Amino acid sequence: MLSIDLKGKTxxxxxxxxxIGKAIAEVFADAGASLILLSRNKSLLEQVTKELNTKYKKPIANSLVLDVSNPEEVEKTFSKIDSIDILINNAGVHFTSSIKDMDIEKWKELLEINLHGAMYCSKFALPKMLSKKWGRIINIASTSGKYGEAYSGAYCSSKFALIGFTQSLANEVAREGITVNAVCPGWTETAMAEGILHDDTYARLSGISINKLKEYSLEAVPIGRYVSPYEVAYLTAFLANNHASAITGQAINICGGICMH
Ligand SMILES: NC(=O)c1ccc[n+]([C@@H]2O[C@H](COP(=O)([O-])OP(=O)(O)OC[C@H]3O[C@@H](n4cnc5c(N)ncnc54)[C@H](O)[C@@H]3O)[C@@H](O)[C@H]2O)c1
Structure with a gap:
């Protein structure tokens, strides 16, 4: 039977x-990986770590509080981690605004997290992969990195750029046993999607009610439902395992058919 085996990998x-990040942690733990969980939210992070260590009755997960948009903090945190086989650049934020009314500081802050954060983490993880000639970097991008959407200018720009970064780095390390791919979810059932669909800014800017916004967003998905964070996690786990060593530089959609390129 084909199964995803991440035993011995950190x-x-x-x-x-x-x-999505928590779902990836759960699925990777199931596949036997050891985990270093990073996030800004200390109490939630400690709770996830405790849940996993209790479930597996051994310390398979450790957590470190990190703001990925701070390069000095990223360097310091990664210097404390001995071994890295797999890096999942998943941290991300979204906000809705027209370009005309764009808050320039918010634009920069989003790019610092969604794009620069992935570069900082990759830069400081890479030496640990290059020394073993094996590694996986998986960037959680979005279908918003495949087509532009009104009022998501900062987010779309960050995700298009993250796919460009994925392709560039994939070429750079292709002969080093390291693959670099992007996963592009469509609407996925998480607090982020809930927040967007319940925020009246997007509905107001589009000239429709919040109820219509939710109805249209669901109608636009060919399979007729949103994606589960676990579905994104299983795809990510496949890309991380040994059977995926010929897949690199790809930006793979998992979106119920909403985007087909
Ligand atoms: N939910 C969706 O519909 C959807 C669709 C496509 C892509 N994505 C992408 O998936 C990823 C995860 O999103 P989600 O839906 O799980 O969102 P979420 O808001 O539920 O979780 C985001 C996570 O990122 C962390 N984070 C935010 N800023 C950070 C920072 N500066 N440093 C460290 N951690 C930080 C948060 O603490 C949280 O753990 C994001 O990159 C998002 O853009 C989500």
């Missing part, structure tokens, strides 16, 4: 305190 997951 995976570092950013934004692991909830949503």
């Amino acid at each position: 995976a570092v997951i950013t934004g692991a305190s909830r949503g």
Whole structure:
């Protein structure tokens, strides 16, 4: 039987305190990986770590509080981690705004987290992968990195750029046993998606009610439902395992068919 085996591998997951990052932590733990969980939210992060260590009755997960947008903090945190086989750049934020009314500081802050954060973590994880000639970097991008959407200018820009970063780095380390891929979820059932669909800014800017916004967002998904964070986690686990060593530089959609390129 084909199963995903991550035994003996150490995976570092950013934004692991909830949503997709937490689902990735759970699925990777199931596949036998040791985990270093990173996030800004100390109490949620400690709770996830405790849950996993209790479930497996041994310390398979450790957590470190980290803001990925601070390069000095990223360097210091990664210097404390002995071994890294897999890096999941998952931490991300979203806000809704027209470009005309864009708060420039908020724009910069989002790019610092969604794009620069992935670069900082990759930069400081790479030496630990290069020394073993084996590694996996998986960037959680979005279908918003495949087509532009109104009022998500900062987010779309960050995710398009994250896919460009993925392709560039994949080429750079292709002969070193390291693969670099992006996973592109569509609407996924997490607090982030809830927040967007319940925030009246997007509905107001689009000239529709919040109820219509939710209805249209669901109608637009060919499979007729949102994606589960665990579905994103299983795809990520496949990309991390040994059977995926010929997949690199890809940006793979998991979106119920909403985007087909
Ligand atoms: N939910 C969706 O519909 C959807 C769709 C496509 C892509 N994504 C992407 O998936 C990833 C995870 O999103 P989610 O839906 O689980 O969101 P979420 O808001 O539930 O979780 C985001 C996580 O990132 C962490 N985080 C945010 N800023 C951080 C920072 N500066 N440093 C460290 N950690 C930070 C948060 O603490 C949290 O753990 C994001 O990159 C997001 O853009 C989500």
